[in-house]
Amino acid sequence: MTEDEMRKRLAVLKVEHRDLDIAIGALLANGGPDQLQVARLKKRKLALRDQIAILEDYLTPDIIA
Structure with a gap:
């Protein structure tokens, strides 16, 4: 995967x-949210956050002091 492709994937x-x-905010504001669906969305959101962090770490150059 090239750096440009990684930046597009990150976006x-x-x-x-x-x-x-x-979507999670809308479900919670809806009064009677389906807790299972909210939990699944939160789990997916955490997985995305981890993928974002990995790509950002790779794309950010290490600064040697």
Whole structure:
């Protein structure tokens, strides 16, 4: 995977992470949320966060002091 492809993948993951955040908020604000669905969305959101962190770490150059 090239650096450009990684940056595109990172952008897609960030959008999906933000969308999940919005969906979770909407479910919780709906009064009677399905706890199982909320838990699944939160688990997916955490997995996305981990993938985002891995890509960001790879794309951020190490600074040697």
